[in-house]
Amino acid sequence: MSEYFESVLISRSTPEHVAVKLGGECSCKHCTNGCKFGSGIFKKDEEKKLAKHLSISEEELYNDYLEETELFNTKLFKPKVIKKDKPYGKCIFFDEGTELCKVYPVRPLLCKVATGHEHGEHMYAWFLLNHLVNTEDPESIRQYSTYLKFNKTIYGGRLHELIKDKDKLKKILSYEILRKETKSKEQAKLVPRRHK
Numbered sequence: 001m002s003e004y005f006e007s008v009l010i011s012r013s014t015p016e017h018v019a020v021k022l023g024g025e026c027s028c029k030h031c032t033n034g035c036k037f038g039s040g041i042f043k044k045d046e047e048k049k050l051a052k053h054l055s056i057s058e059e060e061l062y063n064d065y066l067e068e069t070e071l072f073n074t075k076l077f078k079p080k081v082i083k084k085d086k087p088y089g090k091c092i093f094f095d096e097g098t099e100l101c102k103v104y105p106v107r108p109l110l111c112k113v114a115t116g117h118e119h120g121e122h123m124y125a126w127f128l129l130n131h132l133v134n135t136e137d138p139e140s141i142r143q144y145s146t147y148l149k150f151n152k153t154i155y156g157g158r159l160h161e162l163i164k165d166k167d168k169l170k171k172i173l174s175y176e177i178l179r180k181e182t183k184s185k186e187q188a189k190l191v192p193r194r195h196k
Ligand code: SF4
Pocket: 032, 034, 035, 038, 039, 040, 079, 091, 092, 093, 094, 095, 100, 101, 102, 103, 104, 107, 108, 111
């Protein structure tokens, strides 16, 4: 598929503060509807703020409240989902009495940008592109390439926009480049040393 959403509002390079503004300061029941069926995802290290907010240690936070999720070969954390014999369930921070989020000020970035509003799908694509799809990791690009066969993206999110070197992209997709490039010991020796 690999087509764009018909949206000029959001692109891969939209700054986070603009994305959060577009996500809106919504706390209505419509927006928390998704919280009954799963949870959002924290950007890298964002979850640490939650420990302070809950006055608990990071160890308790990771053990009792969070779970790891992996998408496009990238691992991040999300609030635990309480599944009762079903493949889905409510977010651990969803208050069923008030139908609101119990950690609203420190909720995950994905919850801030992609709750059930009109730009939700576009903002989800923005989150994927900025926090999960890793252009330095060939496996991440390959998994994203499969995703694009069934999903639209936003401006800046097509494969040739992520990897501008056509030859490199071809090699990644054909598995000629398997993993992240790391400098070999021989290459490292060739790097000239600075004079003191
Ligand atoms: S953290 Fe809050 S906003 Fe995010 S899924 Fe859980 S209850 Fe909903």
